[in-house]
Amino acid sequence: MPWFKRVDKGIHTPTEEKKETPDGLWYKCPECKTVTSMAEHRKNLNTCVKCDYHDRIGSKEYFAILFDNNKFTELDENLTSGDPLNFVDTKPYPQRIAATQKNTGLKDAVRTAYGKINGQEITIACMDFAFIGGSMGSVVGEKIARAIDHARKTRTPFLMISKSGGARMMEAGFSLMQMAKTSAKLALLSEEGLPYISLLTDPTTGGVTASFAMLGDFNIAEPGALIGFAGPRVIKETIGRDLPKGFQSAEFVLEHGFLDFIVDRKELKQRLTDLLAMVMPTEEENGNKKQVRKTTEKVS
Numbered sequence: 452m453p454w455f456k457r458v459d460k461g462i463h464t465p466t467e468e469k470k471e472t473p474d475g476l477w478y479k480c481p482e483c484k485t486v487t488s489m490a491e492h493r494k495n496l497n498t499c500v501k502c503d504y505h506d507r508i509g510s511k512e513y514f515a516i517l518f519d520n521n522k523f524t525e526l527d528e529n530l531t532s533g534d535p536l537n538f539v540d541t542k543p544y545p546q547r548i549a550a551t552q553k554n555t556g557l558k559d560a561v562r563t564a565y566g567k568i569n570g571q572e573i574t575i576a577c578m579d580f581a582f583i584g585g586s587m588g589s590v591v592g593e594k595i596a597r598a599i600d601h602a603r604k605t606r607t608p609f610l611m612i613s614k615s616g617g618a619r620m621m622e623a624g625f626s627l628m629q630m631a632k633t634s635a636k637l638a639l640l641s642e643e644g645l646p647y648i649s650l651l652t653d654p655t656t657g658g659v660t661a662s663f664a665m666l667g668d669f670n671i672a673e674p675g676a677l678i679g680f681a682g683p684r685v686i687k688e689t690i691g692r693d694l695p696k697g698f699q700s701a702e703f704v705l706e707h708g709f710l711d712f713i714v715d716r717k718e719l720k721q722r723l724t725d726l727l728a729m730v731m732p733t734e735e736e737n738g739n740k741k742q743v744r745k746t747t748e749k750v751s
């Protein structure tokens with residue numbers, strides 16, 4: 452069978468002619484090292500086909516998963532950060548913002564939108580970790596506050612998808628004020644009897660955990676998400692003791708009573724739909740609330 456034999460001996464391909472596997476075609480799970488095609492990985496909503504490891508995704512992906520037919524209207528799309536403190540670290544803050552906007556195609560670390568989830572109207576705010584570690588500055592706080600106002604005005608439930616390293620240090624005190632502002636807005640939402648669901652994804656830490664992320668009527672999380680306030684190293688150094696296994700994972704946090712349930716991303720849309728069907732005020736209640744709102748507005 453001559454065609455199974457190599458006729459020419461010593462065939463060498465120069466390095467520059469060797470074909471590399473193009474980047475982004477394959478996905479290797481960092482947890483179990485299973486390799487799948489990127490297309491398969493995406494089809495599985497960026498979770499590992501074998502071990503269910505939840506890969507980090509951004510607002511674009513979450514909106515596509517949740518909104519019916521990926522149809523939604525974005526709120527405050529063009530709100531961008533100022534530089535209240537004239538902050539300079541390795542580069543001036545405005546330069547850092549401009550560079551990050553260019554790299555990520557995002558305006559800041561959160562996007563807010565409204566649309567329908569299985570027919571139910573909803574307002575969603577979703578953070579993007581790719582934008583300066585999902586840090587919460589004035590724009591993040593303001594956009595969330597306005598999204599809550601939108602939910603109140605349209606009497607729709609509010610879903611917050613958190614993914615953040617905490618406050619944005621380049622805005623220092625201004626970042627911290629966002630914790631109070633968003634919490635106050637959520638209190639108004641609650642007074643009006645509208646549900647707030649907070650989804651904590653990997654990672655949710657710092658000032659975000661310490662404010663809106665933990666204030667949900669339901670606080671839910673994705674499997675394996677890191678959830679905490681300070682990082683494990685800081686805590687270990689402070690208390691001078693080793694930390695328990697699995698510390699700050701969603702599962703650990705659930706076991707210690709800080710979460711209501713953990714939801715697989717592939718079931719997220721349905722679980723949210725079921726939950727909202729149970730807690731959304733009826734048309735009648737909604738009508739009464741609208742009436743109350745009108746009267747109070749007149750008074751003020």
Ligand SMILES: [Zn+2]
Nearest residue numbers: 480483499502
């Ligand atoms: Zn895996």
